[in-house]
Amino acid sequence: EAQVTQNPRYLITVTGKKLTVTCSQNMNHEYMSWYRQDPGLGLRQIYYSMNVEVTDKGDVPEGYKVSRKEKRNFPLILESPSPNQTSLYFCASSTGASGYTFGSGTRLTVV
Amino acid sequence: KQEVTQIPAALSVPEGENLVLNCSFTDSAIYNLQWFRQDPGKGLTSLLLIQSSQREQTSGRLNASLDKSSGRSTLYIAASQPGDSATYLCAVETTDSWGKLQFGAGTQVVVTP
Numbered sequence: 001e002a003q004v005t006q007n008p009r010y011l012i013t014v015t016g017k018k019l020t021v022t023c024s025q026n027m028n029h030e031y032m033s034w035y036r037q038d039p040g041l042g043l044r045q046i047y048y049s050m051n052v053e054v055t056d057k058g059d060v061p062e063g064y065k066v067s068r069k070e071k072r073n074f075p076l077i078l079e080s081p082s083p084n085q086t087s088l089y090f091c092a093s094s095t096g097a098s099g100y101t102f103g104s105g106t107r108l109t110v111v
Numbered sequence: 112k113q114e115v116t117q118i119p120a121a122l123s124v125p126e127g128e129n130l131v132l133n134c135s136f137t138d139s140a141i142y143n144l145q146w147f148r149q150d151p152g153k154g155l156t157s158l159l160l161i162q163s164s165q166r167e168q169t170s171g172r173l174n175a176s177l178d179k180s181s182g183r184s185t186l187y188i189a190a191s192q193p194g195d196s197a198t199y200l201c202a203v204e205t206t207d208s209w210g211k212l213q214f215g216a217g218t219q220v221v222v223t224p
Contacts, residue, residue, distance in 0.1 A: 031210045043200070043214040050210055058211060090154065092212075099145045099160035100202075100212060105153065 002027045006091050006103035013081055013110055021076045021106050023091035029101075031094040032074040033058070034066065036087040037105075043090070049074055081110045113138040113205050117215035125223050130188035132218045134201030139179045142209065146175055146186050147200040149217070155200065159186070163206075191222045 004025045013019055025032065033048035035058075045058030049068040063085055065077040074093075078085060091103040114137045124130060134144070142163055147155040159168045159175040161184065167176040172189040188195055198219045202212040 033210060033212075035212075042216050043202075043212075045211050048210040056210075088152075092155075094210075096209065097143075097162065099143060099157055101157065102147075102155040107152070 002101065004091055004093050004101050004103040006089075006106050008106060009104065010107050011109070013108070015082055015110055016080050018077070018079050019081060019108075020078075021089060021091075021108070023074045023076065023103060024072050025074075025091075025093040025101070026072065027093060027095075027101065028071065029093035029095050029098075030071070031096060032068065033092050034064070034074070034076050035090045035092065036060065037090065038087050046076070046089075081108075083110050086110050113203055113208070113213040115201060115203050115213050115215040117199075117201055117218050119218060120216065121219040121221075123221040123223065124191055126191060126193060128191055128222075130186075130191050130195065130220060130222075132186040132188075132199050132201075132220070134184040134186070134215055136182045136184075136203050136213075138203075138205050139182055140206045141179060141203050142206050143204045144175075144177055144184050145202045145204075145212070146173075146184075147202065149198045149200060151198075158199075191220075193222050193224050196220055196222050 034046040047066040049055045089106045092100045094100045146158040161177040174187045198217040201215040
């Protein structure tokens with residue numbers, strides 16, 4: 001089944017403790033990206049990648065890091081999480097012409 | 112910068128009525144426009160993708176149109192059912208921002224039995 005898989009689905013962590021949210025796609029898509037969704041602010045892009053070793057900032061990149069060492073994986077790293085990063089996170093992938101496939105989401109709470 | 116607006120923000124209809132959801136965008140140089148459905152606290156499910164060269168797409172009871180010159184897309188859902196209750200999101204990818212979707216705020220739909 002073609003899909004984007006995120007892990008974990010739920011995560012509660014403490015301020016300052018580094019964490020990684022993984023994202024993997026099995027469709028050989030070139031494009032991958034991360035979004036966060038917040039009430040009243042909607043979906044906003046954090047980072048995106050056009051291909052292996054090619055990444056760029058989205059609208060709200062502060063406090064996040066990404067890497068694209070393999071085509072199928074695009075992890076999101078929070079090196080020092082803060083409470084304002086509490087949000088619902090989505091990973092997405094696309095070939096460009098095919099439209100976007102989204103993962104099921106990761107609900108992160110930083111206390 | 113592309114801005115995407117969805118009207119209305121919320122909609123409640125009785126079962127069986129047709130739904131009309133609107134999406135407007137400010138930059139007509141779009142590459143793709145995609146409609147998604149989101150259930151509370153869940154992921155985004157792709158409904159329809161309209162490429163720049165297309166005027167409409169259909170899937171079952173769903174039909175989406177695209178008018179680039181007026182900066183509008185409309186999603187029609189025929190003969191609504193309670194299971195259609197969800198938030199519907201419109202997202203646009205422009206030709207100078209490949210890899211980035213700009214989302215509208217969504218229309219929350221409730222279909223009452």
